[in-house]
Amino acid sequence: MSVRLKVTEAIKQIAKEQHVTLPELTDGLSLHETGFDSLAFAILVARLEDELGVDPFTISEDAAFPATVGDFVRAYENVPA
Amino acid sequence: MSPREIFALRNYLGAELKGRTLSDAHHSVSLTDVLSQTVRGGRLGELSGRSVLLKLSDQLKSGLAMIELDGIARRMLLCPPDLNPAHLDALIADAEIDAVVTDEPEFWKDSAIPFVVIAQLPLTPAAPAETERATEWLMLTSGTSGVPKIAAHTLEALTGAIRAEAPARGPAPVWATFYDIRRYGGLQIFLRGVLSGGSMVLSDPHEVLADHIARLNARGVSHISGTPSHWRKLLMSGSAAQFAPRYVRLSGEIADQAVLDGLKAAFPDSSIGHAYASTEAGVGFAVNDGLEGFPADYIGVNASGVEMKIVDGSLRIRSERIAHAYIGRDVTKLADDDGFVDTGDMIELRGDRYHFVGRRGGIINIGGLKVHPEEIEAVINRHPDVRMSRAKSRKSPITGGIVVTDVILADGTDPARANEIREQILDQCRAQLASHKVPAVIRFVETLDVTPAGKLARTDA
Structure with missing residues (x-):
């Protein structure tokens, strides 16, 4: 499974658990429009850290938190293994 | 005397x-x-x-x-x-x-x-x-x-x-x-x-x-x-x-x-x-x-x-x-x-009973909110397939902290049911706990450390 697929699967799983109705997950969708609150994002980042072994937002001190779904996915894709 | x-x-x-x-x-x-x-x-x-x-x-x-x-x-x-x-x-x-x-x-x-x-x-x-x-x-x-x-x-x-x-x-x-x-x-x-x-x-x-x-x-x-x-x-x-x-x-x-x-x-x-x-x-x-x-x-x-x-x-x-x-x-x-x-x-x-919710010194901080890990464990332990659990906080770049839990399943639980049990535990927690207390991650483990005094080890508390 690609990193992109793993990230979108995790988003969908958490949306189901948190009873959030997701719009279509396009790269241009702003994270705000996903309907996720900060707790849901915190859960997402923790789950992805367990699954992918990385937390791109803690590794780098100056990493800006992404603004869109595309930025979010790329943050995981661009982490050196 | x-x-x-x-x-x-x-x-x-x-x-x-x-x-x-x-x-x-x-x-x-x-x-x-x-x-x-x-x-x-x-x-x-x-x-x-x-x-x-x-x-x-x-x-x-x-x-x-x-x-x-x-x-x-x-x-x-x-x-x-x-x-x-x-x-x-x-x-x-x-x-x-x-x-x-x-x-x-x-x-x-x-x-x-x-x-x-x-x-x-x-x-x-x-x-x-x-x-x-x-x-x-x-x-x-x-x-x-x-x-x-x-x-x-x-x-x-x-x-x-x-x-x-x-x-x-x-x-x-x-x-x-x-x-x-x-x-x-x-x-x-x-x-x-x-x-x-x-x-x-x-x-x-x-x-x-x-x-x-x-x-x-x-x-x-x-x-x-x-x-x-x-x-x-x-x-x-x-x-x-x-x-x-x-x-x-x-x-x-x-x-x-x-x-x-x-x-x-x-x-x-x-x-x-x-x-x-x-x-x-x-x-x-x-x-x-x-x-x-x-x-x-x-x-x-x-x-x-x-x-x-x-x-x-x-x-x-x-x-x-x-x-x-x-x-x-x-x-x-x-x-x-x-x-x-x-x-x-x-x-x-x-109601008409007092319940222990945890130790004052054992409070974990979840996004600025105070949480007793024991309160979360008590809800998880009510699941019939759970024998024991431990809740703790994990650092999060988003909220400062989230709740993660380690759970021991009861003897003879079919490991294939793990995902189903995880969902049920989450449902149970969502029904009975405030949203910031609901575990972000549930991990199934074989053992949990117990201190020499017989208490669940809470090294991070």
Whole structure:
């Protein structure tokens, strides 16, 4: 499974658990429009850290938190293994 | 007060009660004629009036030394087995120790302590000693890093709850505990064993649970106590089926409904009770109705003179059973000006019962909100396939912290059902907890660490 697929699967799983109705997950969708609150994002980042072994937002001190779904996915894709 | 009125352990041990024993995995010592024997080769007289460190490698010799020294020594300091040796010098200074009873004399040969008395088995004959004074019992508080505090008790305070109860009907009980008797919870059971006229079977840290249970059965144990973590371990082990005690007691941690129900199912013919006690506050109360928490009307003064109130959410206790002081140089006050001990245990009224929600010091921070891990664990433990769980916080770059949980599934749960169980646990948590308390991650694990004191290890709390 690609990193992109793993990230979108995790988003969908958490949306189901948190009873959030997701719009279509396009790269241009702003994270705000996903309907996720900060707790849901915190859960997402923790789950992805367990699954992918990385937390791109803690590794780098100056990493800006992404603004869109595309930025979010790329943050995981661009982490050196 | 004349020496006759002083209350000492030897008053409960006489040759008229036959067949009493104190035993461990290796030895059994008769309590019937223990008063005419000694564990320390005839040197008891030299310990009269001294402040004695009991530093022994096992519980059996420790128990025998307590029986001999009570009423003779000025003080005795009990050392639990996991005491960090680096803290010994500070404790020796704080307790003004001037004698040590040990079975490891090599360790003490260069020490500055004037009297080193060697304790050994088998016991040797000795003239019965006379009680001279009320010995101060010094116990170490658990759960803190750094040098533990020393809480001072009298035997009268330590046994207040035991003497307040009606003696057990039927044959004298045979007591056992999963605790070590050099800690408050275990000492309570040792003292029950001595005061009840019965026997006591000690635990052994090197023994596997199945062998321990076999030994409890062989010795006819009827009354037994442990922490909820001890009991969950027994329920998980498959050894419970071979065991049928008359009385099962829980203390030392929050007894949630899941563990009470689990014990009721495993021991349908036993009475099951949970007790509240701490090294500082002494024994507060026991609850015997099979339900978690305690009835709201326990707050106030109860029939045995224990007074309880709630201030800032935590339980405060005043009674004749509390420790009378911390001993040492830089000590804080043990009780407030009115004599109440702040237990640090946070409680909450739900309906007509108070429930323990956790320790004040154990609060985890989730995105700026305070959460008791025990509250989350209690909800998770209600799932029928869960045996035990631990909640803790994990750093999050988004919210600062999130709740993560490790869960042990009950015996025989099909691992293929893990995802289904995870969903059910999450549903349960969402229905019963505020959203920030719902676990972000649920991990299934085989074991959870339990401290030497029998409590779930919370290293991050």
